[in-house]
Amino acid sequence: MAWEAQEFFLPSNMFRLGFALRRLRGPHTPYASYATAATESPSLRRTVRVENLPEGYNVSNIVDTVKANPAETIIPAKDHLLVRFFDEGAARRCVEANKELSLKIDESTSPALNTMTVAMLAKYNATRTMRLRKVPESFTESQFNEILSAHGGVVSSRFDKSRGGIIEAQFLDMPQAIKVTFP
Numbered sequence: 001m002a003w004e005a006q007e008f009f010l011p012s013n014m015f016r017l018g019f020a021l022r023r024l025r026g027p028h029t030p031y032a033s034y035a036t037a038a039t040e041s042p043s044l045r046r047t048v049r050v051e052n053l054p055e056g057y058n059v060s061n062i063v064d065t066v067k068a069n070p071a072e073t074i075i076p077a078k079d080h081l082l083v084r085f086f087d088e089g090a091a092r093r094c095v096e097a098n099k100e101l102s103l104k105i106d107e108s109t110s111p112a113l114n115t116m117t118v119a120m121l122a123k124y125n126a127t128r129t130m131r132l133r134k135v136p137e138s139f140t141e142s143q144f145n146e147i148l149s150a151h152g153g154v155v156s157s158r159f160d161k162s163r164g165g166i167i168e169a170q171f172l173d174m175p176q177a178i179k180v181t182f183p
Contacts, residue, residue, distance in 0.1 A: 044110050045091065045108075046086070046090070048085065048105060049081075049105070050062060050083065051103075052079075052102040053081060057081075059081065059155050063081075065098075066083070066094060067097065068094060070085070070128075071085050072173060114175070116175070117174060126177070126178060128170055128176075128177050129171075129177065130168060135165055141159040145157070147182060148180070151176060151179060153173065155170045155171060
């Protein structure tokens with residue numbers, strides 16, 4: 001008789017479990033990620049505008065000052081600089097952390113993230129900075145500069161083969177850094 005009672009309660013418990021699982025599958029808010037934020041939010045504002053810059057300002061110095069990393073794209077203009085972040089939260093944090101500077105969220109809607117950019121972020125943890133390690137001794141600074149000049153968009157570069165060798169370049173945007181190839 002006890003065995004029959006267990007058989008009777010098993011389907012009832014399964015029914016309750018199934019009901020609970022269906023309730024969990026109900027409407028839920030997806031996690032904010034680069035991919036969903038870019039496609040679901042038509043009013044995405046993830047660009048910070050750095051204003052009141054003198055003519056001929058140094059992009060690298062400004063980016064370092066506002067700690068604009070990780071940033072997708074940097075767009076220099078005559079008297080201001082636009083820094084497009086990967087998400088809205090990073091843009092807000094940049095503005096809040098630099099209250100003494102003339103920073104604000106740009107009013108224009110930022111374009112959606114490119115699917116290639118999202119894939120490179122996820123798979124390779126890609127950035128605007130390209131670093132080379134274990135470079136052959138025959139590789140020279142002039143070769144490095146020649147490769148960089150062919151691609152353009154370089155904000156800063158460093159070539160120091162002493163002490164383990166630091167060879168890196170920082171680009172205006174991530175797609176430019178991804179496209180650089182070395183022999």
